[in-house]
Amino acid sequence: MAIHFPAPIALFFQLSNDKNSASLDRCFATDASVHDEKHTYNGIAEITDWFIESKKKYSYTAEPLEMEGADATVIVRARVSGNFPGSPAVLRYTFELKNDKIWSLDIG
Template structure:
């Protein structure tokens, strides 16, 4: 898996999550979330660190792919959108995904991943 790197204008917690997710460091990625945070990915929602940790473990091992950062925007200080292109051995082989982050008190409160 390769990546161009996180956008420097994003908050530290978003960059830390993206970097940890990229290198498949589940514990560091999980540390970026509030205890009661939610993640919505591929039609399923995971609530709380235990469920998010399980999702991180499954998501990291299911497919092999590369990631290319296409862009990032921050409508306000608590909402950030990162667009990545994934290419790999998953159905379809290529997809542009938006990672929509909502932050609270310096941690991720909600992450929605969708085209």
Template sequence: MTPELPTPIAEFVEANARLDVDAMLKPFAGDAVASDMGKSHEGHAELRTWFEEEVIAVKAIFTPDTARNENGQVVVEGSAHGDFKGSPIRFTYHFDLEGDAIKTMEITA
């Protein structure tokens, strides 16, 4: 069962399920920062490259199963599956929202 998510996060998850890069970018603020495996990606251009190289290329789809608010962040947990070593892997996403946009996203395994 998919947990109830704030609109921008739900839009990101739904776009990821379709592997749609343009739709994945849409809910992010123009100056958003995403961190994954110790690497940071800032702004839509860097996010697009990261999504294309690290998500689309291996068909990595994140399926959330829990969500909670923690210290002002939305914390979403679930598994990602795709054409990558160790698939599926459980991940935790930490989101900061600003208005109707994702301002930061940090992914940990």
């Protein structure tokens, strides 16, 4: 059964599994923040750098398994496989949406 994600979240997972780096401003707000691996990245430039470096370092793919919530807060559990200890791992992505963009993302 397919999961029907809000558009910016669907695009985020599409870009996560794409070999090429794409423009993240299509799914993230310009003043968005991402918290991952005990670091916070603020603004589209820092988020883009984090995204590109993570893809290079871990060569990962993310397979969404389930989604909870709606409207402003959406939680997605995804199986992430790549070049990191403990792979594959199921991670929790907590998205805060605002104006049809990702305003914040916490990965844990």
